[in-house]
Amino acid sequence: MAKQKKSKATDVDSDNLVNEEVKVEVKDSESTDNIGTLSYEELLDKKEELEKSILRANADLDNALKRTLSEVEKAHKYGVEKLLVELLPVIDSLEHALNNLSSGAPEEKEGIELTLKSFESALDKFGMIPIYPVNEEFNPEKHEAVTMEQDKDKENGAIGNVFQRGWELHTRVVRPARVTVIKN
Secondary structure, X not given: OOEEEEEEOOOOOOOOOOOOEEEEEEOOHHHHHHHOOOOHHHHHHXXXXXXXXXXXXXXXXXXXXXXXXXXXXXXXXXXXXXXXXXXXXXXXXXXXXXXXXXXXXXXXXXXXXXXXXXXXXXXXXXXXXXXXXXXXXXXXXXXXXXXXXXXXXXXXXXXXXXXXXXXXXXXXXXXXXXXXXXXX
16 A cells, blocks of 8 residues: 655755655555664665656656657758658659760750759758769768779779769768769
């Protein structure tokens, strides 16, 4: 049978424990029987122990709230990642069509360019940023080395050709750029 005991916190401890009523639930009948026989020092120790456990519980609750808010923020920020990754082949196809279009079709080329720009601006609204590493050093976090090539005009470790653009969603790389790396 559970009994409740009310006590006043008289020590100045932390923010919320100054002169407030604290309800302590005691479930053991032995511990309620022993409360009357505990010494003053033992009661103070028990009070300090209970105050510490309340502070720990409040800290755990605050940490859980912060963790939940962080997870919700990440879900809002990166929730569209799968959809955007599935749309990247469409952009690749439009770029491939632009590169392989004959020079005698200016209207088709203009239409594909406008479609590509429209598509890229839509991705930009969601935080998708292209990785097009021309004249950069190789970065394994953002680039995928396909092959190595020699080029006396460039330094070792520089990027030679870019086969496929990479993409970042905010700061997360969702697809690395496929490149060649200079090795002299």
